[in-house]
Amino acid sequence: MTAWDEIRVLIDAGDAGKLIDRLVELDDHERKLVAGELRGHIPFLRARAETLQQQRWREERRRRGRHEPEHEPWQDWADLMRLAGAGTLSAVTAVASWVTRRDLTTWRIFARRPGFGDPAPVVRLLAHRPAQWQAELAERLAVKLRGPRDAGVPLALAMLRHTGVEPPQHDPLVVAWVSAGVGSDPDPLLPALLPRIFEAEGVGRALQHERTDPISPWLRTMRELSESGAVGRASLLDGCLGRFLRGGNAQDLRFFVRLHGLLEPSAAEVKARRRDYLRLLPAAPGPVAELALRHVRRLEAHNPAEVAEALEGLLFRAEATLVRAGLTWFDQTARQAPEQADDLAPALVTAFHHESYDVQHRAAMLALKHAGRFSPLGAETIRDAVPALPPALGERLVTVFGGAAAVPATTPPYIPPPLPAPPAVGAFAAVPATPAAMEALGWTSWEWQDGERWLAGFVRLAGQDVRGLRVALGAAFGSSYSQLYDMRTWTSVDYWRAAMARELITPGTDPGVPVERPEPYHEGRRSSAAVLFAAMARNAEGNQGDGEEKIVEEDDEGFTSAVLPAGLHGQIFGGLEQAGNMTSAHAARAGDPPAEYDTEETRLVSFSWTGYASPFRSRKPRPVPEAPRDRLPSPRKVSPPHLFLLRRCAEILDALKSGTLPPVLLATPTLSTGTLDPDVLVSRLEECEAAHAVPLPADLQQALLRLPRGAHPEAAARAERLTSEAGRTAARWLADGGLPDPEAGVRWSYSEGMKEHYIDERPPAQVGQVSLVPRLKAAPTGLHLIDELLREPAKWSWDDHGGHMGWWPSILPSHREVVAVNLLPHLLYQWNRPGVYPGHAAMLAAADGPAGEATALVLAYFLAQKKPGDAVSVFLTMAARGDLPASTLGVQLGLLVRWTWLKRQHVVNALAEAADRGAHQQVWQVLRTLLPALLPRDGEHARGGLVKLVELATTVAARAGVRGAIPEVAAVAGRRTTSMFARECGRLHDHLTRS
Numbered sequence: 003m004t005a006w007d008e009i010r011v012l013i014d015a016g017d018a019g020k021l022i023d024r025l026v027e028l029d030d031h032e033r034k035l036v037a038g039e040l041r042g043h044i045p046f047l048r049a050r051a052e053t054l055q056q057q058r059w060r061e062e063r064r065r066r067g068r069h070e071p072e073h074e075p076w077q078d079w080a081d082l083m084r085l086a087g088a089g090t091l092s093a094v095t096a097v098a099s100w101v102t103r104r105d106l107t108t109w110r111i112f113a114r115r116p117g118f119g120d121p122a123p124v125v126r127l128l129a130h131r132p133a134q135w136q137a138e139l140a141e142r143l144a145v146k147l148r149g150p151r152d153a154g155v156p157l158a159l160a161m162l163r164h165t166g167v168e169p170p171q172h173d174p175l176v177v178a179w180v181s182a183g184v185g186s187d188p189d190p191l192l193p194a195l196l197p198r199i200f201e202a203e204g205v206g207r208a209l210q211h212e213r214t215d216p217i218s219p220w221l222r223t224m225r226e227l228s229e230s231g232a233v234g235r236a237s238l239l240d241g242c243l244g245r246f247l248r249g250g251n252a253q254d255l256r257f258f259v260r261l262h263g264l265l266e267p268s269a270a271e272v273k274a275r276r277r278d279y280l281r282l283l284p285a286a287p288g289p290v291a292e293l294a295l296r297h298v299r300r301l302e303a304h305n306p307a308e309v310a311e312a313l314e315g316l317l318f319r320a321e322a323t324l325v326r327a328g329l330t331w332f333d334q335t336a337r338q339a340p341e342q343a344d345d346l347a348p349a350l351v352t353a354f355h356h357e358s359y360d361v362q363h364r365a366a367m368l369a370l371k372h373a374g375r376f377s378p379l380g381a382e383t384i385r386d387a388v389p390a391l392p393p394a395l396g397e398r399l400v401t402v403f404g405g406a407a408a409v410p411a412t413t414p415p416y417i418p419p420p421l422p423a424p425p426a427v428g429a430f431a432a433v434p435a436t437p438a439a440m441e442a443l444g445w446t447s448w449e450w451q452d453g454e455r456w457l458a459g460f461v462r463l464a465g466q467d468v469r470g471l472r473v474a475l476g477a478a479f480g481s482s483y484s485q486l487y488d489m490r491t492w493t494s495v496d497y498w499r500a501a502m503a504r505e506l507i508t509p510g511t512d513p514g515v516p517v518e519r520p521e522p523y524h525e526g527r528r529s530s531a532a533v534l535f536a537a538m539a540r541n542a543e544g545n546q547g548d549g550e551e552k553i554v555e556e557d558d559e560g561f562t563s564a565v566l567p568a569g570l571h572g573q574i575f576g577g578l579e580q581a582g583n584m585t586s587a588h589a590a591r592a593g594d595p596p597a598e599y600d601t602e603e604t605r606l607v608s609f610s611w612t613g614y615a616s617p618f619r620s621r622k623p624r625p626v627p628e629a630p631r632d633r634l635p636s637p638r639k640v641s642p643p644h645l646f647l648l649r650r651c652a653e654i655l656d657a658l659k660s661g662t663l664p665p666v667l668l669a670t671p672t673l674s675t676g677t678l679d680p681d682v683l684v685s686r687l688e689e690c691e692a693a694h695a696v697p698l699p700a701d702l703q704q705a706l707l708r709l710p711r712g713a714h715p716e717a718a719a720r721a722e723r724l725t726s727e728a729g730r731t732a733a734r735w736l737a738d739g740g741l742p743d744p745e746a747g748v749r750w751s752y753s754e755g756m757k758e759h760y761i762d763e764r765p766p767a768q769v770g771q772v773s774l775v776p777r778l779k780a781a782p783t784g785l786h787l788i789d790e791l792l793r794e795p796a797k798w799s800w801d802d803h804g805g806h807m808g809w810w811p812s813i814l815p816s817h818r819e820v821v822a823v824n825l826l827p828h829l830l831y832q833w834n835r836p837g838v839y840p841g842h843a844a845m846l847a848a849a850d851g852p853a854g855e856a857t858a859l860v861l862a863y864f865l866a867q868k869k870p871g872d873a874v875s876v877f878l879t880m881a882a883r884g885d886l887p888a889s890t891l892g893v894q895l896g897l898l899v900r901w902t903w904l905k906r907q908h909v910v911n912a913l914a915e916a917a918d919r920g921a922h923q924q925v926w927q928v929l930r931t932l933l934p935a936l937l938p939r940d941g942e943h944a945r946g947g948l949v950k951l952v953e954l955a956t957t958v959a960a961r962a963g964v965r966g967a968i969p970e971v972a973a974v975a976g977r978r979t980t981s982m983f984a985r986e987c988g989r990l991h992d993h994l995t996r997s
Contacts, residue, residue: 005032006039013047013082021082022127025089037090040083044105047079080106081123089127094135097128098142102154121160129164137167147174150181150208163190176202180209184219196233200241206254214260221257225264239267243278246294252287259289272297280308284315291316291324299331306342309335313349317365322358329353329364336372343372344380351387359392360982366395373402416961421882421920427848430671434459437467437474444478450809451674453495458670460502461654465665472507479503487513491635493644493802495809498651505658512659515633632656637790639801643810643824646791650700657698664695668728669704675848676812678708680717680736687721687729697728703787704813706735711816711850713739731785744780744792746819747855748826750897751775751797761901772901773797774830776823776856792820799827804836811845818849822856829863830902840864840872847876847885858890859898866895866904870912877916881924888927895928896935906936906947910954917954922961929955934970937987944983952986959993967995 005028012021028036087100101124128136140161143154155178162169169175169191176198179191199205212218217225227233242262246255272279282294295316298304304312313335316328332350336343353365369384376384385405388396396407433455434440440459443452463471483500492498504511632652637645650669657663668686672679683705690697714736721733750761752772761772780792791813796803807828810821829838843860846853861880864873880886898904909932917925933955938944952971968991975991977984 004035006036009036009086010039010043013079013086016078016082018078018082018085018123021085022089022123025086025127026130028090033090033092036086037092040087040090040100044083047083048105051079081120085123085127088124094138094142097139098146101157102143102146102152104153121157124157125160125164128161133165136161137165140165140167141170144170144175145172147172147178149174149204150178152178155182159191166190169194171198173202173204177204177208180205180220184223196227197237197241200245200258206245206250206257209257210253212257212260214264217264221261221264224261228265235265235271238265239271239275243275243282246282246286246290247278249285250287252289255287255290259293262293267297269300273301276301276304276308280312283312284318288321288324291319291321292327295324295327295331306339306345309342310345310349313346314352317349317352317356320357322356322361325353325356325358325361326364329361329368333368333371336368336375340372340375343375344377344383347376347380347383351383351390354387354390360985362391362395363985366391366399369399370402418922418961419918419920422878424879424882425848427677428674430674431455433462433670435462437463437470440471441474441478450676450806450812453499453809454670454812456499457651457654458667460499460506461663461667462665464506464658464663468506475503476507480507488516490515490633492633493635493640493648493805495647495651495806497633498648498655502651502655502658505655509659635802637793639803640805641799641803641807641824641827642791642793642795643813643821644802644805646700646704646787646813647806647809649787650698650704653698653700662696664690664697664701665693666690667701668697669701669708671708671812671815673815675845675850676708676815677710677850678705680709680714681720683709683732684717684720684724687724687726687732691724691726691729696726700787702728702731703785706732706785707741707788707791707814707816708812709736709740709816711740713737741783741788741817742781743817743852744778744820746779746823747777748823748859749775749777750901752901761897766901769901772830774826774859776826778820778823780820795824795827797827799835804828807836807838807842808845811842811849814851815849817851818846819852819854819857821849822846822854822860825860826856829860838863840876843873843876844879847879847883853880853885853887853890855887855890855894858887859894862891862894862898863904865891865912866898866909868908870908870915874912874915874919877912877924878919878921881916881921886924888924889931892928892931893935896932899936906945906951910947910950913958914954917958917961922958926955926958926962926964929958930968933968937970937974944981949983949986952983952990956986956990956993959990965994965996967991 008024009021012024025033084101084103084106088097091097091100128139131139140158143158143161146152146154147158152174158175159179159182176195179195180199209220212221214221224233224238228235228238238261242258242265245258267275276298279294279298283291283298286294298312309331313328313332316331317325319325319328328349332346336346350365350369353361356362356365373381373384381403384399385403388399388403388405389408391399391408393408393410399405400407431451434443440456440463443456443459460471479500483497486492486497486500486504489497492501501512634648634652635645640648654663666686666689668683668690669678671677672682686705687697718733718736721729721736724730724733750772751758751774752761752766752770753759754766754770759766760775775797776795778792778794780789782789783792804827807825810824811818814820825838825842828836832838838860843864846857846860861873861876864870865877867873877886881888895909899906899909913925913928929951933951936945936948936951938948971987971991971994974984974987
């Protein structure tokens with residue numbers, strides 16, 4: 003057997019220890035022989051290991067959760083091949099390339115064994131090489147590193163620690179070292195690499211997630227080294243400051259900011275480094291500049307030239323927070339050292355050019371406050387910078403310092419763009435007139451228009467060309483929904499259409515609704531009982547002691563125990579047997595314990611049960627419900643418009659089975675919104691009467707709901723000439739003006755202390771989960787299906803609620819508010835449930851009828867989204883038609899923003915876009931009610947985004963030319979505060995009250 007054969011056998015066996023021992027024993031000739039065979043053997047080992055690994059995964063899937071997979075020798079082939087190469091290759095470069103080979107690393111990833119593997123065996127093997135050779139390898143492995151995820155990191159660090167060689171100057175090495183974490187034992191690399199943490203690029207990003215509360219490993223290590231004296235505080239502070247001065251973004255410097263805060267430098271330490279802190283103020287990232295400013299302000303005395311330089315750099319910054327802090331420093335310095343006012347004047351006028359009006363206003367007020375402290379030269383500096391201020395502020399400084407303020411820009415009068423014309427309402431698409439057209443239409447009802455056309459075409463062609471229709475529908479519906487007749491209810495229109503097609507193709511194919519099988523009480527939730535009893539023997543002292551226990555039937559759930567007289571446990575099990583919860587064999591075995599326990603001593607009996615009901619409760623079979631005559635779901639399990647739609651489908655199927663299909667459906671729309679022309683309805687009634695056919699009830703009532711609003715006397719007169727009951731019903735409906743508008747709306751509620759409260763009656767103390775309570779009350783119409791449709795929906799959705807929501811607006815095209823009320827249960831919490839989308843809001847906008855709270859809330863919800871483009875289009879459409887409930891919309895927006903997760907800024911963006919596109923008048927009406935809902939009351943703080951909202955209100959009010967004070971805005975404007983929010987409210991109030 004050759005040396006290579008021996009090495010190959012050891013690799014196959016997975017024995018790293020014996021492999022290392024044999025590699026050490028090889029002579030030069032044997033090492034050369036083995037090294038020559040290694041590369042060619044990798045593909046074979048990899049292919050074998052991949053095959054075995056795939057088998058392992060298949061076995062794991064079959065036996066999931068049954069056992070832990072064992073470790074197999076073939077899984078270590080990559081680590082063993084790495085050892086073989088490290089032990090036989092001679093050159094340092096060759097070994098460095100071999101141990102970091104990509105194909106050896108990618109195998110570990112494929113086998114779900116991340117990382118390089120344990121570097122200890124490789125280090126042990128290489129320890130037999132000369133020390134200089136090992137040191138050269140360690141350096142070469144270190145400089146090959148490219149980042150902390152490099153596969154060679156573990157071995158490179160291990161070799162550096164083993165050899166003790168000075169680590170090379172290589173930034174990725176330092177990043178890899180800190181990313182590897184802090185060990186529990188002293189790290190020999192710490193003295194050499196710790197100072198480089200402050201110099202190497204990438205360290206800050208690698209340690210950006212280190213925190214002080216709770217303290218993270220590296221920060222804890224730094225603190226412990228500093229406290230023990232192993233590393234001087236001065237070196238750590240200097241390292242942090244040096245890193246700050248080299249620059250970088252906030253993410254790269256976050257770790258060093260936290261380390262600096264952890265060190266808590268004393269005033270003396272800050273004073274010694276004052277120049278470095280001052281140099282950070284002009285350009286360092288915000289957190290670093292704030293840190294530097296905080297420590298500089300701790301010092302009592304500064305060189306005037308340094309203060310002037312620091313303030314000039316600080317007041318030049320873009321961050322308003324830092325600039326305001328600089329202005330406070332200026333104010334204090336000018337008061338404490340008036341003689342420095344002239345030196346500080348250039349810094350002050352720097353703030354005149356700031357983009358924030360708040361900063362400009364603060365700087366101008368300080369110039370007026372300290373005007374008496376400036377010499378003529380300092381006053382001239384202020385005077386020359388006055389034009390940089392807004393005209394109103396500049397005019398105030400001119401009265402004191404002279405000069406000229408900026409000339410107000412002459413803006414041309416605002417000419418709003420015209421509102422975009424609302425899209426025209428088109429005609430409803432033609433109903434299929436031939437079987438081929440039906441086949442081309444398809445069989446899935448993704449769009450409600452296609453569903454309506456299919457139903458209308460089916461009814462028409464079933465009476466005109468039944469043979470052709472059978473052929474056309476056979477390919478699509480002949481084998482669809484194989485489980486169709488096994489279902490007790492059909493909640494999708496597609497199920498009903500499939501049933502219609504099958505009944506047409508093969509009459510009588512429907513076996514009827516399957517009968518529900520009887521189930522015992524709580525089937526699937528049976529109770530289980532267990533008993534434990536033990537003889538209570540007496541010991542030598544006459545005291546009772548524990549005897550042997552016998553478990554009749556074990557159960558891990560909770561149990562109760564008691565000391566009971568002998569024989570009582572038999573009564574227990576007798577009761578269980580009588581209730582049907584335990585067999586007689588169990589009861590007998592429990593009632594007759596073994597002979598060694600058949601004594602008159604008391605026994606310890608532990609009895610337990612699991613389940614939803616007491617095992618002593620008799621299990622009575624649940625009564626079998628009467629099989630329904632159709633497959634319509636229960637009204638409580640679906641939404642009212644959904645059930646109304648299914649009733650239309652059910653009656654078509656019933657009429658098909660009984661041979662009473664009318665020649666035409668009455669309710670097929672004539673407009674794309676779902677509206678039906680009154681004259682067309684009468685013509686269809688006349689066609690049915692001429693054919694001696696009775697119109698279907700749900701079809702008739704749907705047709706009445708689709709009529710345009712108002713009375714239609716001419717069509718009513720035509721309908722009065724009909725003799726059928728359907729004709730007389732239509733005539734009354736047409737003459738009386740159709741369905742009166744129901745009372746509809748919404749209330750907001752929340753739960754607290756197991757009780758439900760309404761927000762308008764008792765606002766919650768804090769934001770939580772709110773619910774929308776739909777309100778719908780309609781006067782009875784005498785048409786039972788319409789009355790069922792107009793029942794008040796539940797506030798929550800479950801089971802099959804929300805089906806076919808895209809169809810709903812066409813069911814009530816003249817009463818959009820009723821549709822919106824039914825959409826409310828699906829609006830806020832849409833996870834894993836049917837939801838409302840912008841398309842539904844667009845359909846409401848195209849419908850007719852009053853738009854109230856529910857319609858406004860649906861639109862408000864989408865205006866408050868991050869991307870409100872579609873909702874803005876709906877807003878403009880309703881504004882152009884004069885249908886927009888603007889004031890109500892503002893109220894609902896206020897409720898959404900105050901009590902849900904939706905953000906003010908998104909609302910501001912949407913309203914600003916609508917105003918820019920010509921709806922400024924309507925946007926102001928929204929803001930007129932939105933502002934009072936969101937502005938803070940007495941004792942409240944202004945919330946984020948309110949400044950932008952008030953700014954928008956000021957802009958829109960100016961465009962719309964409106965006047966009239968808003969009490970809530972006036973209250974904020976009258977507060978004694980200089981905040982930007984109060985000033986913006988003041989601007990708005992001034993405009994609204996200007997004569």
